[in-house]
Structures are given as structure tokens and as C-alpha cells.
Amino acid sequence: xxxxKVIEIKKSVFEDNNREADGLRAELKSxxxxxxxxxxxxxxxxxxxxxxLINRLKGKLRIAVMEADIDSDVDAVKIKxxxxxxxxxxxxxxxxxxxxxxxxxxxxxxxxxxxDLVILENVGNLVCPAxxxxxxxxxxxxxxVPEGDDKPLKYPLMFSVCDTVIVNKTDVLPYFTFDLDxxxxxxxxxxxxxxxxxxxxxxGEGIDALAEHxxxxxxxxxxx
Amino acid sequence: xxxxKVIEIKKSVFEDNNREADGLRAELKSxxxxxxxxxxxxxxxxxxxxxxLINRLKGKLRIAVMEADIDSDVDAVKIKxxxxxxxxxxxxxxxxxxxxxxxxxxxxxxxxxxxDLVILENVGNLVCPAxxxxxxxxxxxxxxVPEGDDKPLKYPLMFSVCDTVIVNKTDVLPYFTFDLDxxxxxxxxxxxxxxxxxxxxxxGEGIDALAEHxxxxxxxxxxx
Numbered sequence: 001x002x003x004x005k006v007i008e009i010k011k012s013v014f015e016d017n018n019r020e021a022d023g024l025r026a027e028l029k030s031x032x033x034x035x036x037x038x039x040x041x042x043x044x045x046x047x048x049x050x051x052x053l054i055n056r057l058k059g060k061l062r063i064a065v066m067e068a069d070i071d072s073d074v075d076a077v078k079i080k081x082x083x084x085x086x087x088x089x090x091x092x093x094x095x096x097x098x099x100x101x102x103x104x105x106x107x108x109x110x111x112x113x114x115x116d117l118v119i120l121e122n123v124g125n126l127v128c129p130a131x132x133x134x135x136x137x138x139x140x141x142x143x144x145v146p147e148g149d150d151k152p153l154k155y156p157l158m159f160s161v162c163d164t165v166i167v168n169k170t171d172v173l174p175y176f177t178f179d180l181d182x183x184x185x186x187x188x189x190x191x192x193x194x195x196x197x198x199x200x201x202x203x204g205e206g207i208d209a210l211a212e213h214x215x216x217x218x219x220x221x222x223x224x
Numbered sequence: 225x226x227x228x229k230v231i232e233i234k235k236s237v238f239e240d241n242n243r244e245a246d247g248l249r250a251e252l253k254s255x256x257x258x259x260x261x262x263x264x265x266x267x268x269x270x271x272x273x274x275x276x277l278i279n280r281l282k283g284k285l286r287i288a289v290m291e292a293d294i295d296s297d298v299d300a301v302k303i304k305x306x307x308x309x310x311x312x313x314x315x316x317x318x319x320x321x322x323x324x325x326x327x328x329x330x331x332x333x334x335x336x337x338x339x340d341l342v343i344l345e346n347v348g349n350l351v352c353p354a355x356x357x358x359x360x361x362x363x364x365x366x367x368x369v370p371e372g373d374d375k376p377l378k379y380p381l382m383f384s385v386c387d388t389v390i391v392n393k394t395d396v397l398p399y400f401t402f403d404l405d406x407x408x409x410x411x412x413x414x415x416x417x418x419x420x421x422x423x424x425x426x427x428g429e430g431i432d433a434l435a436e437h438x439x440x441x442x443x444x445x446x447x448x
Contacts, residue, residue: 042265042350042379043371070351072377094381096320096351124378125351126266127294127320146370146393147267153296154348155266157318169370172399 004076005088007109009068012101017132021100024107024135034117034218035103037136039158041151042124044144045168047075049201050119054083056211061116061218066090066106068098068123075121086110097128100135117218126151130158137221140164145176149183152190159190164217166210167198228300229312231333233292236325241356245324248331248359258341258442259327261360263382265375266348268368269392271299273425274343278307280435285340285442290314290330292322292347299345310334321352324359341442350375354382361445364388369400373407376414383414388441390434391422 014020028035040046047067054063064086067075076089090106092098098106103120110118120136122129141162143151146169152159159165165187167180180198187194195213199206238244252259264270271291278287288310291300300313314330316322322330327344334342344360346353365386367375370393376383383389389411391404404422411418419437423430 041267041348041371042375043368069378071380074374074377094351094355096349123351124265125320125349127318127347127349128352131318144267144370146368146396147265150298151266153298154293156295172370172396175396175399 004073004080005109006073006091007088007106008091008093009095009102009105011095012099014101017099017101021133021135024100024104025137028135028137031112032222033112033115034221035120035136036117036214037120037122037134037139038141039122039129039139039162040124040142041126041144041147044142044147045201046121046124046142047078049142049166049168049199050079050121051082052201052204052207053211053214054079054085056207057117057215058083058085060215062114063117063119064110064115065119065121067121068092070094070123092123096123096125097132098122098134099132103134126155126158130155130161138163138217140166142166142168143183145169145172145178149178149186152186156190159187159194162191163193163195164213165194165196167196168201170198170205171200171203228297228304229333230297230315231312231330232315232317233319233326233329235319236323238325241323241325245357245359248324248328249361252359252361255336256446257336257339258445259344259360260341260438261344261346261358261363262365263346263353263363263386264348264366265350265368265371268366268371269425270345270348270366271302273366273390273392273423274303274345275306276425276428276431277435277438278303278309280431281341281439282307282309284439286338287341287343288334288339289343289345290334291345292316294318294347316347320347320349321356322346322358323356327358350379350382354385362387362441364390366390366392367407369393369396369402373402373410376410380414383411383418386415387417387419388437389418389420391420392425394422394429395424395427
């Protein structure tokens with residue numbers, strides 16, 4: 001197994017996370033690094049989606065991944081082995097989310113000037129990560145079909161802070177009572193600006209459109 | 225639709241949650257009410273499993289359910305409509321877990337002396353609820369097949385505090401790379417005492433064994 005760098009994240013000392021997040025965003029802007037914060041429930045397929053996505057984007061963008069987990073480094077190792085890109089593991093020591101100060105601790109371990117896009121895979125949790133601005137340039141989330149199309153009703157904040165919603169595991173739609181139209185309606189009720197991408201990370205279906213969307217976001221951001 | 229009582233839970237004022245939890249447990253013991261705390265990821269099938277379970281147990285035990293959610297009362301209404309038992313909704317106002325003080329606020333809204341078993345459906349989250357003792361007599365959790373058999377490696381605390389692990393959605397085992405033996409090994413590595421129940425809440429498969437297990441827990445607890 002390839003070894004990856006494992007960073008033990010410490011609790012942030014900042015009282016005003018929103019200010020820290022704005023500061024980090026401004027710094028990233030000046031260095032030309034687009035930070036994407038990816039959130040979801042445990043087991044929705046974040047790592048598999050990232051691998052599929054990165055393999056489509058890595059010829060066009062210089063990408064790094066920060067994998068946040070309470071424990072283990074299996075995700076960072078998997079990303080590195082499957083895509084060859086720079087991947088580091090952030091251990092949160094039991095903490096249920098990342099804030100801007102914790103995100104910065106991760107970024108401090110990357111040679112930032114070498115990257116166009118850094119993807120932060122947040123802790124698997126639909127509640128707490130939505131409450132803390134990480135300093136990212138955009139928030140995305142994955143809702144997997146087996147979780148159900150009612151999740152935007154139950155976890156409103158998560159869906160209201162994400163402008164990109166990836167609906168993963170579409171291959172198992174026949175086996176669940178998940179309705180894509182109802183899902184779309186529930187998502188848009190929380191955030192009318194949200195763009196929704198049905199994908200099957202395992203087969204790669206839908207990943208091209210998602211890759212195009214991310215490429216466009218990064219380009220638009222760099223030009224503005 | 226049947227209306228259910230909706231309780232807006234306030235943040236606890238207690239500094240020492242473990243002491244509060246022990247106090248609540250002692251009080252429940254003296255009143256003969258067994259409190260089961262059920263945890264899981266969003267969308268693992270907690271409500272569907274409860275309905276199937278309660279319909280098997282309600283002739284043998286007097287049961288009430290407290291459904292904790294950040295928002296909405298769909299789960300409490302569904303439980304009441306599908307089982308006829310007493311069901312109340314706890315709104316956590318964005319909070320990601322329940323502690324003993326918050327659990328007590330819910331219990332204060334039930335005529336406790338009328339029940340043998342109260343089931344608390346905790347907020348859908350594999351991280352924070354595991355950190356707070358609710359005062360329950362036992363902790364159970366649901367891991368659904370689509371989430372993956374590696375979850376005990378990534379969410380160690382949750383699996384170490386639960387003596388009952390329900391593996392739900394076994395009907396979709398053919399469509400996922402979930403291995404029941406590997407899951408069992410991962411769960412037992414976190415908690416050697418854990419008892420594991422594969423079920424399909426939708427079809428009812430495996431629910432009889434789970435109902436027997438809960439009935440036995442309640443009886444043993446009442447007799448000791």
C-alpha cells in the first residue's frame with residue numbers, strides 16, 4: 001500500500017469561524033486555488049465518486065484531495081492508488097465536522113501553488129458539517145439513492161448550503177422507492193439555485209456531466 | 225393525517241451529562257420503563273424497522289416512541305399511523321444529537337407509567353449521538369447494506385457503544401459489495417459483546433429474531 005500523509009487536526013482556536021472562512025477564501029483566491037467542500041452521509045459513495053471524477057479531470061486541472069475522517073486512512077490511500085494524485089488524510093480525533101481553522105491545518109500540508117482544485121472530503125454526516133463554513137469556494141453534497149428522496153426535508157440546512165447535489169447509486173433505482181423528480185423538487189425547495197447531477201460512480205454514468213460542471217465552476221471562478 | 229405531539233427540545237443546562245444520564249437511568253429503573261436508544265445514518269431505515277418491530281411487540285409490551293429530528297414530523301406520524309402506538313416528535317432545532325437532559329424533556333411528555341418500553345429514535349448521524357449518554361438502558365444501531373461493511377472502521381465509537389447492531393436492507397445484498405461476514409468481523413472488533421441481526425425491514429425478514437432479542441432484554445432488565 002502507498003503511504004499517505006496523515007494530519008492530526010486540532011480543534012480551532014478562533015472564535016469567529018465566519019471571519020476565518022472569509023479570510024481563507026480570500027487567500028485561496030489570491031493563490032488561484034479553488035477549494036470544493038464535499039459532504040454527505042456515511043456510505044453515500046464520496047470516495048468512489050471522487051475517484052471517477054478525478055480520473056476525468058486530472059488531465060485538465062492539477063488536483064489534490066484532503067480526506068477527513070475520524071479514524072483510518074483507507075480513503076486517502078484509495079484515492080492515491082486509484083488516481084495517482086496528491087491525497088492526504090485529516091484525522092479529526094472524533095470531531096464531527098471541519099471548520100475553517102481545521103481546513104487550513106490541512107491546506108498547510110499541501111504545496112498549494114501546485115494545484116488548481118483542492119477537494120475536501122468532509123466527515124460523513126448530514127448535520128454538523130453544514131453548520132460550519134470551511135472557507136471553501138463552493139459546497140457540494142452527495143445523496144445516494146438508498147438514503148431516500150425525503151432527505152432534503154429532514155436535513156434542510158445541508159441542502160440549503162450546497163449548490164451542487166450529486167445523486168449517486170442510480171444503478172439501484174429499480175430496487176428502492178426513490179423518485180428522481182420528487183428528489184429534485186425537495187432539493188430545489190431548499191435551494192432554488194442547486195444543480196442536480198444523477199450519477200452512478202461505480203459505472204461512471206453521469207460523471208462526464210459532473211466533471212464538466214466542476215471544470216466550468218473552476219474556470220468561471222478563476223476568470224472573475 | 226393523524227396529528228402527533230411535537231416537542232421543541234431545548235439545549236441542556238447540565239454540565240455533567242454522564243451524571244444526568246445515570247440519574248435518568250435510575251429513575252427509569254424505579255418506574256419499570258426500559259429506554260432503548262436507536263441510532264444510525266440518515267436513510268438507513270430506522271422508522272421502517274421500528275414499524276415492523278413494533279407491530280410484532282405491541283401485543284407483548286406497552287410501547288411508546290420518541291422520534292428525534294431536526295425538522296418535520298413525518299416519522300412520528302408514520303409510526304402512529306402504522307402501529308397505533310403513542311408516538312411523539314422531538315425537534316432538536318438543528319442540534320445533531322440528544323443528551324440525557326434532552327431525552328428527559330421528551331420523556332416528560334409521555335405518561336411513563338403506562339409503558340414498558342420507550343424507543344428513542346435519535347438524530348440520523350453516526351458521529352455525535354454516540355458521544356452522549358442519553359440515559360438509555362441499551363443502545364442499538366442500524367447499519368444498512370448500501371452504506372458498506374467498512375463503517376465500523378470509520379465510525380468506531382458508534383459501534384463500540386451499541387450492543388445491538390441491526391443490518392438492514394438485506395434484500396439488496398446482491399447489488400452491493402457488502403459482505404455479512406466481514407461486517408460481523410468489523411463490528412465485533414469494535415464491541416465483542418455486540419449481537420448482530422440481519423433484517424429486511426420492508427419484507428419483515430429477520431424481524432422476529434430481533435423482536436425476541438428486545439423482548440428478552442426488557443424481561444431480563446425488569447427481573448434484575
